[in-house]
Amino acid sequence: MQLNETHxxxxxxxxxxxxxxxxxxxxxNLPFAIFRRAGSSETFRGGVAIGDxxxxxxxxxxxxxxxxxxxxxxxxxxxxxxxxxxxxxxDAWSALREALSLAxxxxxxxxxxxxxxxIAQSEVEFDLPCQIGDYTDFYTSIHHATxxxxxxxxxxxxLPNYKWVPIGYHGRSSSIGVSGQSFRRPMGQTKAPDASEPxxxxxKRLDYELEMGIYIGRGxxxxxxxxxxxxxxxxxxxxxxxxxxxxxxxxxxxQPLGPFLAKNFASTVSPxxxxxxxxxxxxRPWHRDEADPQPLAYLDSALTREQGALDIAxxxxxxxxxxxxxxxxxxxxxSNFIHSYWTVSQMVTHxxxxxxxxxxxxxxxxxxxxxxxxxxAGSILxxxxxxxxxxxxxxxxxxxFLEDGDAIILRGFCEAEGSARIGFGEVWxxxxxxxxxx
Amino acid sequence: MQLNETHxxxxxxxxxxxxxxxxxxxxxNLPFAIFRRAGSSETFRGGVAIGDxxxxxxxxxxxxxxxxxxxxxxxxxxxxxxxxxxxxxxDAWSALREALSLAxxxxxxxxxxxxxxxIAQSEVEFDLPCQIGDYTDFYTSIHHATxxxxxxxxxxxxLPNYKWVPIGYHGRSSSIGVSGQSFRRPMGQTKAPDASEPxxxxxKRLDYELEMGIYIGRGxxxxxxxxxxxxxxxxxxxxxxxxxxxxxxxxxxxQPLGPFLAKNFASTVSPxxxxxxxxxxxxRPWHRDEADPQPLAYLDSALTREQGALDIAxxxxxxxxxxxxxxxxxxxxxSNFIHSYWTVSQMVTHxxxxxxxxxxxxxxxxxxxxxxxxxxAGSILxxxxxxxxxxxxxxxxxxxFLEDGDAIILRGFCEAEGSARIGFGEVWxxxxxxxxxx
Numbered sequence: 001m002q003l004n005e006t007h008x009x010x011x012x013x014x015x016x017x018x019x020x021x022x023x024x025x026x027x028x029n030l031p032f033a034i035f036r037r038a039g040s041s042e043t044f045r046g047g048v049a050i051g052d053x054x055x056x057x058x059x060x061x062x063x064x065x066x067x068x069x070x071x072x073x074x075x076x077x078x079x080x081x082x083x084x085x086x087x088x089x090x091d092a093w094s095a096l097r098e099a100l101s102l103a104x105x106x107x108x109x110x111x112x113x114x115x116x117x118x119i120a121q122s123e124v125e126f127d128l129p130c131q132i133g134d135y136t137d138f139y140t141s142i143h144h145a146t147x148x149x150x151x152x153x154x155x156x157x158x159l160p161n162y163k164w165v166p167i168g169y170h171g172r173s174s175s176i177g178v179s180g181q182s183f184r185r186p187m188g189q190t191k192a193p194d195a196s197e198p199x200x201x202x203x204k205r206l207d208y209e210l211e212m213g214i215y216i217g218r219g220x221x222x223x224x225x226x227x228x229x230x231x232x233x234x235x236x237x238x239x240x241x242x243x244x245x246x247x248x249x250x251x252x253x254x255q256p257l258g259p260f261l262a263k264n265f266a267s268t269v270s271p272x273x274x275x276x277x278x279x280x281x282x283x284r285p286w287h288r289d290e291a292d293p294q295p296l297a298y299l300d301s302a303l304t305r306e307q308g309a310l311d312i313a314x315x316x317x318x319x320x321x322x323x324x325x326x327x328x329x330x331x332x333x334x335s336n337f338i339h340s341y342w343t344v345s346q347m348v349t350h351x352x353x354x355x356x357x358x359x360x361x362x363x364x365x366x367x368x369x370x371x372x373x374x375x376x377a378g379s380i381l382x383x384x385x386x387x388x389x390x391x392x393x394x395x396x397x398x399x400x401f402l403e404d405g406d407a408i409i410l411r412g413f414c415e416a417e418g419s420a421r422i423g424f425g426e427v428w429x430x431x432x433x434x435x436x437x438x
Numbered sequence: 439m440q441l442n443e444t445h446x447x448x449x450x451x452x453x454x455x456x457x458x459x460x461x462x463x464x465x466x467n468l469p470f471a472i473f474r475r476a477g478s479s480e481t482f483r484g485g486v487a488i489g490d491x492x493x494x495x496x497x498x499x500x501x502x503x504x505x506x507x508x509x510x511x512x513x514x515x516x517x518x519x520x521x522x523x524x525x526x527x528x529d530a531w532s533a534l535r536e537a538l539s540l541a542x543x544x545x546x547x548x549x550x551x552x553x554x555x556x557i558a559q560s561e562v563e564f565d566l567p568c569q570i571g572d573y574t575d576f577y578t579s580i581h582h583a584t585x586x587x588x589x590x591x592x593x594x595x596x597l598p599n600y601k602w603v604p605i606g607y608h609g610r611s612s613s614i615g616v617s618g619q620s621f622r623r624p625m626g627q628t629k630a631p632d633a634s635e636p637x638x639x640x641x642k643r644l645d646y647e648l649e650m651g652i653y654i655g656r657g658x659x660x661x662x663x664x665x666x667x668x669x670x671x672x673x674x675x676x677x678x679x680x681x682x683x684x685x686x687x688x689x690x691x692x693q694p695l696g697p698f699l700a701k702n703f704a705s706t707v708s709p710x711x712x713x714x715x716x717x718x719x720x721x722r723p724w725h726r727d728e729a730d731p732q733p734l735a736y737l738d739s740a741l742t743r744e745q746g747a748l749d750i751a752x753x754x755x756x757x758x759x760x761x762x763x764x765x766x767x768x769x770x771x772x773s774n775f776i777h778s779y780w781t782v783s784q785m786v787t788h789x790x791x792x793x794x795x796x797x798x799x800x801x802x803x804x805x806x807x808x809x810x811x812x813x814x815a816g817s818i819l820x821x822x823x824x825x826x827x828x829x830x831x832x833x834x835x836x837x838x839f840l841e842d843g844d845a846i847i848l849r850g851f852c853e854a855e856g857s858a859r860i861g862f863g864e865v866w867x868x869x870x871x872x873x874x875x876x
Contacts, residue, residue, distance in 0.1 A: 169695040170608040174795050184661045185794035223622045257607035258696020265792040354624035354703040
């Protein structure tokens with residue numbers, strides 16, 4: 001993916017909060033979300049983050065300041081869901097990005113018109129960015145797969161297919177919520193290893209998963225595969241994604257058809273979608289260790305080798321009830337998406353190679369992005385070695401798994417020499433007590 | 439579920455083809471579909487089957503012959519998708535059924551008005567009956583689970599959780615099509631047991647699955663479980679469902695997260711949804727063998743014991759290209775939904791017990807409905823004992839798995855002493871050659 005003037009690190013915006021060097025949302029980012037004024041009954045519409053503000057795309061679209069493909073893309077992006085815009089494809093996404101970059105740049109002729117379309121991010125609430133027709137979760141961190149595998153199958157942690165197949169499974173779209181989601185601790189069947197029968201009650205091993213979400217852009221027709229070199233046309237952008245997990249329910253139910261109730265009670269996305277074009281400066285060469293099998297031809301290409309990896313720094317933080325009162329957070333782990341064993345393009349290509357059709361707005365989870373080191377683990381299951389080694393938090397509290405009232409925050413950002421730092425904002429979501437404690 | 443006058447086997451319709459005693463669609467059935475005139479550019483709209491005709495609900499709704507809840511339900515059912523009608527709940531479904539039964543009965547005052555709203559079924563084409571937000575596949579035939587388990591895991595066919603947990607997993611909604619669907623043989627990774635590495639190519643072990651589909655009616659709120667005794671409010675009706683499967687892809691990919699590309703290339707529903715109210719006369723007592731674990735409390739109730747099972751006779755037929763030219767079919771197997779280890783209400787209750795929210799129009803697959811006898815197997819994998827014993831078809835052809843050009847037809851009907859016979863029509867779908875034979 002080529003860099004262009006919108007990536008120029010020298011660009012400054014007339015929105016001064018975009019120029020701090022510390023914001024997640026400088027003019028080089030320009031991520032999309034669906035928003036309205038908090039607590040209002042306004043219609044949700046598309047917005048773009050700039051510094052600490054949201055640019056209201058519906059207001060900008062009404063002013064018809066842009067023209068051609070950029071204006072058409074703007075009108076689509078201003079709707080209450082981004083699906084139509086996502087389905088327009090890369091030329092449209094790029095045209096709107098370029099037009100927004102020009103309009104928000106210092107020296108823009110539209111400062112007066114756009115100033116009235118800015119709303120402080122602190123004053124808005126978000127909706128899901130699009131209708132998610134299907135949600136698929138991958139399993140692309142070999143470090144996570146090995147660590148979790150060794151807990152669920154001590155004699156057989158990493159299965160023989162892992163290094164050949166980008167393992168994935170279908171998840172639940174109805175229970176995906178946007179940052180701010182609170183959900184009840186799930187009830188369910190569990191069976192202790194030494195129990196003769198399962199029992200029913202609230203989950204005792206509640207966990208988060210540090211994932212990236214990937215939104216599909218243009219869809220592919222039923223029966224037509226996306227090739228690895230054409231996959232960029234079909235990938236709109238990325239978000240932070242917390243795929244909540246009930247480990248005790250999972251252990252009892254997951255064989256032979258995979259996780260089900262252990263996962264489908266809640267999953268939470270960050271509001272902002274950072275486009276693949278904004279992420280272009282953070283692409284890195286991708287390679288497979290020589291000791292490992294090389295990918296089959298349909299999953300391999302020169303472009304993948306040159307720039308298949310993405311350098312995205314990730315962090316998980318916890319906010320317990322006690323911390324919330326004190327205004328504190330505790331960092332649980334840092335990792336990076338660059339450790340992913342499979343690339344985003346490989347996920348999309350594999351998913352469609354059998355003719356499976358994707359639709360604009362479909363969501364892929366990357367799987368938990370654990371790094372190679374123990375402190376880079378993307379779940380509490382891994383951090384506590386299966387709940388055996390409790391974590392000590394900075395305020396003196398301890399955790400083996402999550403407790404009622406705990407919130408988990410995921411953050412992510414990209415930094416590189418010669419590029420402006422961009423970020424994903426955050427996703428926050430909180431555990432409520434079970435509805436029916438038996 | 440109570441019987442009422444709409445179930446009276448003595449009822450006759452002024453549409454004479456409904457009174458043959460052999461049609462799937464007598465006046466006691468009244469199933470819903472979404473249709474338009476074949477080959478036209480008409481708007482799709484709701485229809486009800488009566489004999490060999492479709493009653494065009496959009497035309498009936500415009501005439502405002504009904505009133506109150508029945509008319510409101512009619513207006514919703516006339517739309518291009520049934521989701522709104524499905525979400526109205528049981529009183530609305532019942533009110534419309536009663537009104538349609540009266541209007542289509544001999545002696546109806548509306549014969550003239552409705553005659554103009556009839557279209558021959560042979561002249562229409564169907565769309566999916568609703569937007570399927572999420573699709574979940576269960577695994578409720580213990581005979582199928584044991585037979586398939588013994589092929590995939592000879593030493594461990596039926597896993598310890600099977601008799602406790604209604605096992606299910608999420609499937610793909612985008613690739614679900616309505617009867618008439620043709621799909622390309624999927625490409626994918628497979629690995630022969632004696633091969634050192636996987637290879638990529640067209641599926642060589644393509645299979646069908648004889649399933650029932652269950653459509654959700656009223657949804658449940660995020661975080662709120664559906665109780666077993668309240669589940670009827672949330673279950674709209676049932677259809678025939680062919681969950682196409684690529685057994686060689688499945689064997690290589692399915693551990694540890696379940697089937698993925700082996701299933702998501704195509705699934706096919708019958709056009710007609712038979713409502714739970716129409717199925718009421720075919721409910722039967724449900725019991726669990728004393729030697730087996732009894733269901734946990736949240737999956738058990740007096741109502742389930744009294745009438746949780748459903749007597750639905752099922753049949754799978756094949757139409758090879760050669761048979762198509764001769765106008766022949768070959769029956770592969772007969773089974774019955776009464777063999778299901780878990781009831782429809784148990785599936786819905788289990789699915790939501792962790793707070794997972796269902797939406798109107800969500801689809802549950804029952805899993806392959808194999809009966810206890812070998813000739814009742816609901817997949818060709820079982821009929822050929824894992825592809826080891828080819829089937830001889832009536833016209834002299836043989837099959838181990840499906841070949842290009844083969845179509846599979848599923849049929850289902852209900853018969854009982856003192857009740858009118860009702861049926862599901864059929865679902866037909868066909869295998870096309872792979873796009874890219876490497």
